[in-house]
Amino acid sequence: MPEYHKYNTNDYVRVRLNTIGLEIYYRYLQQGYQALKQKAPSIKQRHPLQVIVPDSDGYHEMSLYQLMHVFGPSIYGPGAESPFEDNVVEFDGQKVYTKFNNEQVNRELDGLDE
Numbered sequence: 191m192p193e194y195h196k197y198n199t200n201d202y203v204r205v206r207l208n209t210i211g212l213e214i215y216y217r218y219l220q221q222g223y224q225a226l227k228q229k230a231p232s233i234k235q236r237h238p239l240q241v242i243v244p245d246s247d248g249y250h251e252m253s254l255y256q257l258m259h260v261f262g263p264s265i266y267g268p269g270a271e272s273p274f275e276d277n278v279v280e281f282d283g284q285k286v287y288t289k290f291n292n293e294q295v296n297r298e299l300d301g302l303d304e
Contacts, residue, residue: 203281
């Protein structure tokens with residue numbers, strides 16, 4: 191019988207995004223930024239979009255929920271290409287995501303509104 195592990199959707203995961211993944215993530219950020227501009231066109235300072243930048247090893251770290259929210263629709267269905275290098279998601283069951291708790295949050299998105 192297989193051994194199952196329990197993970198909370200707020201647990202951190204990390205992935206290395208391939209070219210497809212980077213395109214999906216960039217599109218997700220652009221759509222979010224455009225929606226913010228429509229709601230509040232005068233936004234000139236920081237805004238609530240969380241930009242997750244890769245660490246020195248090239249990993250993007252986020253909650254499992256964020257990963258599913260951003261990439262889930264793109265990996266649904268037969269023949270869908272994985273947005274992750276080697277189709278791997280690494281789990282860290284010890285580290286739990288709390289909203290807006292790290293330096294990667296509220297980064298400027300200048301240049302995405304082109």
